[in-house]
Amino acid sequence: MTTILEFMSIDHDRLDNKIRMYSAEKLLNIKLAKNIFFFFKSELEQHIIWEEDILFPIFEKKTGIKNAGPTSVMRMEHIQIKNHL
Secondary structure (H helix, E strand, O other): OOOHHHHHHHHHHHHHHHHHHHHHHOOOOHHHHHHHHHHHHHHHHHHHHHHHHHHHHHHHHHHOOOOOOHHHHHHHHHHHHHHHO
């Protein structure tokens, strides 16, 4: 069984690898790079949904930390990420 921390860490690593693949490929094969990026974008958006809809509410409920806590900061970071995508 995988813990939530392990699952999310593995997913972060997978996303990091995907963007590295895109960065390496964009100078060699723009068509392939575009495909890699669109998969990355879709997977990152799904990851953000998991965090915001599942993980963050559980964390906030357990800790009682909501408006000024780490999830608030991460939500703002997610908005910035979405704007960059």
